[in-house]
Amino acid sequence: MSLRVLVVDDHAVVRRGVVAYLEALADVEVAGEAEHGRAALDHLARAEVLGQLPDVVLMDLQMPVLDGVAATEEVVRRFPGVKVVILTSFGETERVHVALERGAAGYLLKDAGPAEVETALRAAVRGEVFLDAAVTRRLTQELRAPRVGLGALTAREREVLVLVAEGRSNRDIAAHLAISERTARTHLSHMLAKVGLSSRTQAALLAVREGLVPPR
Structure with missing residues (x-):
């Protein structure tokens, strides 16, 4: 089954x-192209009526009319079945953090190769995590999560954190830990x-920053 992608970038x-x-x-x-966030939302609204929503939106961050952060939040709210993967450059780490907080599934450098693009898209659709190694190093330096949080995790929750960082889906985590998928989600x-x-x-990103898994 084909993976349908909407590309959003003002350049x-x-x-x-x-x-x-x-x-x-x-x-x-x-599935289409859009030059800014508002155009992307309009495209998605039309596609929804036709039953032709894309699987993933590749979203630029700095755009006129409606930027990628605000557009990501709206896509996640209005079209929860559509994943958003951010197209980023090295100078946008703060915006990437905010986009992730608003629901983006992952991120890619704009000069990523075709194999990386495909891997990131398919990981997002499967509910997994794809971390571009170069961006990850920058983002983990600026991650705003409190360090004390790790100490509050149970041994099982820590295991889940590591498995998430390895890019595993809930189903994979459940199988690896011999628990139900519902328990894995919990x-x-x-x-x-x-x-x-x-x-x-x-x-x-937190798992990488804290040394629980190596950067990929």
Whole structure:
């Protein structure tokens, strides 16, 4: 089954480059393009009426009319089945943090290769985490999670944190720990609450920063 992707970036050259990458991938379909967040939301609203929502939105951060952070929040709120992966550059770490807090599933550097793009998209759809190693190093230096949070985790919650950072889905975590998927989700929810974070990606960054797993 094809993975449908909406590409959102105000720079036409960047947008066309990303589209060209996607079109070269097997089983990936470009669902459309948008030059800013408002245009992306309008596209999604029309697609929803037609029953043709994309699986993933590749979202730039700095755009006119409606920027990527605000647009991400709206996509997550209005179209919860659509994942958002941020397209970022090294100078945007603060904005990436905020976008992750607003519900983005992951992030990619704009100069990422086709294989990385495909890996990140498919990980987002599966509910897994893809961390671009170069961006991860920068983000973990600035992660705003309280360090004391890790000490509050149970041994099982710590295991779940490590498995999340390794990119495992809830199903994989459940199988690895020989527990139900529902119990895995409960452990994940408790773990996120204790460390003061709201997404799997933020949790994975925390695990890298604290040395629980190596940067990938």
